[in-house]
Amino acid sequence: MAQTTITPALESLPVLGVGMGYRDPLRKEILQYPEGIDFLEITADNFLQSPNTRWMFLDDLRSRYTLIPHGLNLSLGSAEGLNREYLSELTELVQRVNPPWWSEHIAFTKAEGVEIGHLSPLPFNRASIDAFCDNVCEAQDRIETPLILENITYTVDLPWHEMEENKFLGELLDRTGCGLLLDVTNLFINSQNHGYDPVEFLKTIPPERIIQLHFVGGMMKDGKWIDNHSQNTQDDIFQLIDSVLQYAPVKGVILERDANFPPFTTITDELKRARDLGRKHERWA
């Protein structure tokens, strides 16, 4: 395991428990099920440049739950730097929500004026780490709330890799000082698609860095696993969550279902299963 210094800001983050990503089509069900949801994650982009009624709804949600803003398009990996306008809007949102932390991805989504429209993996090389660290510094200058970074899936084997994925992730976390939002499903999918042991991978990450988890079901397509956020969570993924919760003092876990919504009882069953796993390892009550 890599030796690293954990910033006090990460150690003092509160334990939030079990929650889910807020989605408009599930609005009614989410609001009617307060006892099973400890906190909500909101997709920041769904609230930017919105009318006042949307912001008022956000205030209402905040009065009921702790909210964690989750960004999609800051493009922290972009070599050309951040989009200042987007960063300003994101800053306004995070300040309004006043969360214990916020999150973004280890990815780039734009280059030379072209928006890719999705999270794209960075080449695992030093230039990527340097650019990423510069951008994180700029973001943290604007948003003082602790930032945690999420691992993504990758299917394209880029020609410019200089190191293994775990080395890249470890160095990036170490240099930025950020916590990790470990997407357990993405870890599972990458391990299947690239042929490694996810638990061995996990053990290369300092446990105190792992602040929050994401999970949802993955799906096989054309012989490869993909993360389309539209499936019920498989047992293999719950087993991996169990391993992560045993290994790391995780503060919260979020079910990240985006589409093909099942009956809400299926969602609550998955939340309960995650809660039970956390209780087993005394991560939350």
Added chain:
Amino acid sequence: MGLKEQQAALAKLYTSQSYREHLANSGSTLDGSLELNQAEQVKLNSILEDEVTSFATSLIRKRLGQVKNMLPGTCALLGETLWDLFQCFAANQPTNGVKRHLIDARNFTHYLAQKNASEIFNVKDHKAVMKYEQTWLNSELSIRCLKVSSFRHDISNYAQRLAKREAVATYSGKPRVCIWLRISGRQQVLYWELFPRFWPK
């Protein structure tokens, strides 16, 4: 080749079919922007057809998922032709901005209109659905707007029933005058429908 150039090349590879095709066929790009050494060229060629194209297709699929939410009636009417049409539309046209899903959907309606909607839609009245949903998008994308459109029947009900994939959805009911009003970017779009109280059946 620096990171900036690598990312620029990847962004184009993921979002432009013509760029991918040219690189695959000639080993160089249209604008000469991608200068690869031999090892990089070999590696990129090995992933171009399979991995990069798969990723590019998954991006288009993701965009289509969002567009279906923005144009539910129109997409329902396009049925099995939707994927081919959207793929042709999106192959060389990336999205942009926080409201890119709205913009993408609106641009798709422009594309459909240029393709001559009568060739695409089986029934003439279906064009009204696209006009109705397109006006909603234009209103949502405006900071201020007042838009008034007339329709031969109850267009909102028809679009909703199509969106729910109701097999018996028909364009019927009294004529409608639909009004969209937005007075500022911070206000939501206000919408009214006017129709005559009496109308012969």
